[in-house]
Amino acid sequence: MFVHVKDVTRTFGGVKALDGISLAVKRGEVHGLIGPNGAGKTTLINVLSGIIAPSSGEVILDNSPVQTLPAYKLAARGVARTFQNIRLFPAMTCLENVIAGQHLVALRPFFPRLFCLPSAGRQEKEHRRQAMDCLARVGIESKAHFPARALSYGERRRLEIARALASRPRLLLLDEPVAGMRQQEVEQVGSLIQSLAAEGMTILLIEHNMSFVMGLCATITVLNFGRTLVTGNPNQVSRHPEVIEAYLGASENNA
Amino acid sequence: MEALCQFFAIYGSLVNFIGINALLALSLYLTMAAGQLSLGSAAFAGIGGYTAGILTMKLGVPFLLSVAAGSILSGLVGLIIGLPVLRLRGVFLAIATLSFGEVVRIAVLNLDITGGAQGLVGIPNLTKTWGIYLALAVAGYTIARLRHSRIGWCFESIREDETAASAMGINTTYYKTLSFVLGAILAGFAGGLYAHLNYIITPREFGFSVAVDLLIFNIVGGIRVWYGPVLGAVLLTALPEILRGTGVTAGPIRMALNGLILLLVILFLPNGLVSIFGRTGQEREKAPVDAVPEEG
Numbered sequence: 001m002f003v004h005v006k007d008v009t010r011t012f013g014g015v016k017a018l019d020g021i022s023l024a025v026k027r028g029e030v031h032g033l034i035g036p037n038g039a040g041k042t043t044l045i046n047v048l049s050g051i052i053a054p055s056s057g058e059v060i061l062d063n064s065p066v067q068t069l070p071a072y073k074l075a076a077r078g079v080a081r082t083f084q085n086i087r088l089f090p091a092m093t094c095l096e097n098v099i100a101g102q103h104l105v106a107l108r109p110f111f112p113r114l115f116c117l118p119s120a121g122r123q124e125k126e127h128r129r130q131a132m133d134c135l136a137r138v139g140i141e142s143k144a145h146f147p148a149r150a151l152s153y154g155e156r157r158r159l160e161i162a163r164a165l166a167s168r169p170r171l172l173l174l175d176e177p178v179a180g181m182r183q184q185e186v187e188q189v190g191s192l193i194q195s196l197a198a199e200g201m202t203i204l205l206i207e208h209n210m211s212f213v214m215g216l217c218a219t220i221t222v223l224n225f226g227r228t229l230v231t232g233n234p235n236q237v238s239r240h241p242e243v244i245e246a247y248l249g250a251s252e253n254n255a
Numbered sequence: 256m257e258a259l260c261q262f263f264a265i266y267g268s269l270v271n272f273i274g275i276n277a278l279l280a281l282s283l284y285l286t287m288a289a290g291q292l293s294l295g296s297a298a299f300a301g302i303g304g305y306t307a308g309i310l311t312m313k314l315g316v317p318f319l320l321s322v323a324a325g326s327i328l329s330g331l332v333g334l335i336i337g338l339p340v341l342r343l344r345g346v347f348l349a350i351a352t353l354s355f356g357e358v359v360r361i362a363v364l365n366l367d368i369t370g371g372a373q374g375l376v377g378i379p380n381l382t383k384t385w386g387i388y389l390a391l392a393v394a395g396y397t398i399a400r401l402r403h404s405r406i407g408w409c410f411e412s413i414r415e416d417e418t419a420a421s422a423m424g425i426n427t428t429y430y431k432t433l434s435f436v437l438g439a440i441l442a443g444f445a446g447g448l449y450a451h452l453n454y455i456i457t458p459r460e461f462g463f464s465v466a467v468d469l470l471i472f473n474i475v476g477g478i479r480v481w482y483g484p485v486l487g488a489v490l491l492t493a494l495p496e497i498l499r500g501t502g503v504t505a506g507p508i509r510m511a512l513n514g515l516i517l518l519l520v521i522l523f524l525p526n527g528l529v530s531i532f533g534r535t536g537q538e539r540e541k542a543p544v545d546a547v548p549e550e551g
Contacts, residue, residue: 049422075424083422089415091479100412104424108405114397124403167424 001060002027002202003048003171008057008067009226010043017043018054019226025171025204025219030197032217032234033206036246039223041206042084045173048204049081050074061171076104078170082160082177084206090149094140094159097148098131101166134162139188154181158189165196172196174205178212190216214238222246266496267384268452273492274387275449279465280472280484281394282441287478288407289434290414292345294466295336295352296442298359301461303329303443304450305369308378311451313368318381322447329443330436337435341428344417356466363458374457375450382451390448391485394441398481410434464510471513475520477527486528491516 003025010018018040025031033041046052048059050071059067061077069077089097099106106127112120135141138158143151148159157177164172177193178186186209193216197203207213213220214234222229222237224246230237237243263270283296303325310321340351363369370376401407409430412420421427450456468491476487494516495509524530 051418051422071418071421072424072426075422081422083419087416087419087422089412089419091415092411100408101423103405103408103412106405108403108408110401110404110406113404114400116400163423 001025002062003204004058004060005044005048006058006060008044008047008054008059010040010047010052010055016226018047018057020057021223021226021228023221023228023231025202027202028197028200029218030193030203030205030216032213032220033204033223034208034210034213034220034237035223035229038225040226041223042175043226044223045081045175045204045206048074048171049079049173075167075169079173080164080167080169080171081173082157082164082175084175084179086156086160088148088156088160088163091147093145093147094135094151094162095128095131095144097159097163098134098166099127101134101163102127102131104167131166134165135159137165138162138192154185157181158185161189161192169201171202171204174203174207176206176208178207178209186212269493269496271382271384271387271452273489274384274391275445275452276469276472276492277391277485277488278387278394278445278448279442279469280476280488281391281398281481282438282445283469283473284438284478284481284484285398285441286434286438287473288401288414289410289431290417291341291431291434292349293352293435293438294349294463294470295355296438296469297461297463297466298356299329299333299439299442300446300449300465301359301363301458302332303446304456304461305363305375305446306443307447308375308450308456309368311381312375312378318379318451322444322451325447325450326440326444329446330440333436333439334432337432337439338428341431341435353463353466356461356463360458360462363461369458372458374455376455378450378454378456380451380454382448387448390444395481395485402481406430406433468513471517473527475516475528477524477529479526480529483527483529490528 001024003023005021005023008018008021009016021040021044023044033044035041043052047054047067050069050073054067057067058065061079066074066077089100092100108123108127132141132144135144138161140151140155140158140162143155148156151159157179161174161177178189181189190212193203193205205217217234219231220234220237221231222243229242229246230240232240279296279300282299283293286293286296306328307321307325310316310324311318316324336355340348340355343351364372409420409425412423412425413427413430417427446461472487472491473484474487475491476485477483491513494512520527
């Protein structure tokens with residue numbers, strides 16, 4: 001197992017956002033995380049990326065415990081993420097957003113830049129090229145020199161994925177990657193995720209778009225009230241009576 | 256040539272003062288580049304100024320060495336203050352740094368070695384105009400080159416979104432503290448130069464109103480590029496003299512005038528006066544108009 005969440009609890013005041021949750025994600029798999037609003041999905045992603053620390057329990061990443069590490073150290077272990085409410089760097093251009101995202105893989109030392117050494121120029125060029133590749137991968141290379149805030153909603157989500165890819169992560173956490181996107185964009189992101197997984201990247205994603213999750217994920221975990229309701233392949237999950245009652249049944253009309 | 260000499264005879268101290276203010280504005284810019292709103296830069300200048308002044312006057316330390324010592328001490332204090340204080344965000348950080356500034360001012364006012372309210376009197380005039388502008392050129396160039404280096408990208412990312420920056424692998428505590436300490440070092444250096452300019456320094460010269468002035472230089476000039484604060488410092492420092500040249504005595508209304516300019520800039524040029532020159536601010540702001548977002 002690449003990611004192993006063991007009995008993790010996280011409380012906010014008296015509210016148990018995560019109540020003894022356990023989860024295992026295989027290396028190179030696309031793992032879906034679904035559940036009604038308030039089930040603890042985003043909290044789990046926040047714990048996995050180190051944005052918040054669990055109150056108790058253990059998180060194992062690639063055989064070492066990481067539950068006490070801050071976000072920037074988890075990122076250095078190969079965890080990258082996007083945010084449900086999109087956190088781009090709005091004043092930067094798309095290209096600059098991705099270049100900033102290269103922090104972990106690009107050294108960019110100061111002194112060669114200070115003295116304008118040719119090595120600094122070459123390096124910068126190479127980083128721009130790599131950043132353009134990331135933008136091309138999500139299909140917004142034509143917007144490279146636009147400020148991030150000028151993008152449409154769907155483009156912003158894709159830019160956030162491009163920025164996460166810039167650090168060449170091993171585990172990619174996507175919090176509602178296709179929310180608010182047109183069907184065509186949803187399909188593009190779907191095939192992007194498939195190709196990333198084919199390259200060996202492990203992907204854990206939260207999504208409310210059921211056909212997207214069912215079509216893409218090898219394994220799905222359903223959360224409800226901070227607990228794991230059921231884990232299985234899409235077929236098993238969609239037929240599980242408790243899942244139908246807790247989640248799918250309620251949203252049958254608009255799913 | 257003669258005209259130039261005459262100009263310097265009249266405006267020499269103004270030219271020096273403009274240079275010092277530009278350096279101080281840059282020191283605040285360094286901290287604000289990482290998105291940290293500090294009102295402590297005047298106090299750091301005070302620490303640097305008093306330390307350097309005391310070292311040259313009372314211990315006979317060579318000029319450059321004492322200025323460097325003041326700068327380093329200011330940086331150390333910045334480190335000690337920065338580590339706990341930078342946990343605060345936005346206006347809370349401003350309040351904390353403001354209280355730090357008041358603590359420094361009151362300490363200087365009550366210590367014997369600093370000369371209390373009368374100030375430190377008898378500091379030799381060793382700072383030369385070329386020295387100030389050489390320092391300004393080096394500081395400006397270094398800060399310009401900092402952009403797009405590792406440190407520059409980290410500062411910019413933290414300013415734009417701290418949570419996203421940390422999820423990207425940036426040690427935000429480290430880089431925020433770095434921006435604070437670098438700002439303190441530069442402010443301390445400028446303070447040291449200032450102390451050796453006027454024969455005397457008093458606590459008032461490093462008080463709250465100076466801290467606010469430095470903030471105004473940054474906002475009026477523009478905080479997106481390094482020359483913004485320099486521009487703001489030059490214009491607002493020279494303004495009272497320019498007005499006097501046209502026959503208006505700006506003395507009593509200087510603060511009101513600064514406030515009016517600040518208001519106009521915030522309303523009409525949110526990226527500061529530098530956006531008049533295009534490229535950096537304005538063009539980026541305009542881009543969304545051409546880029547009609549796809550329907551989604």
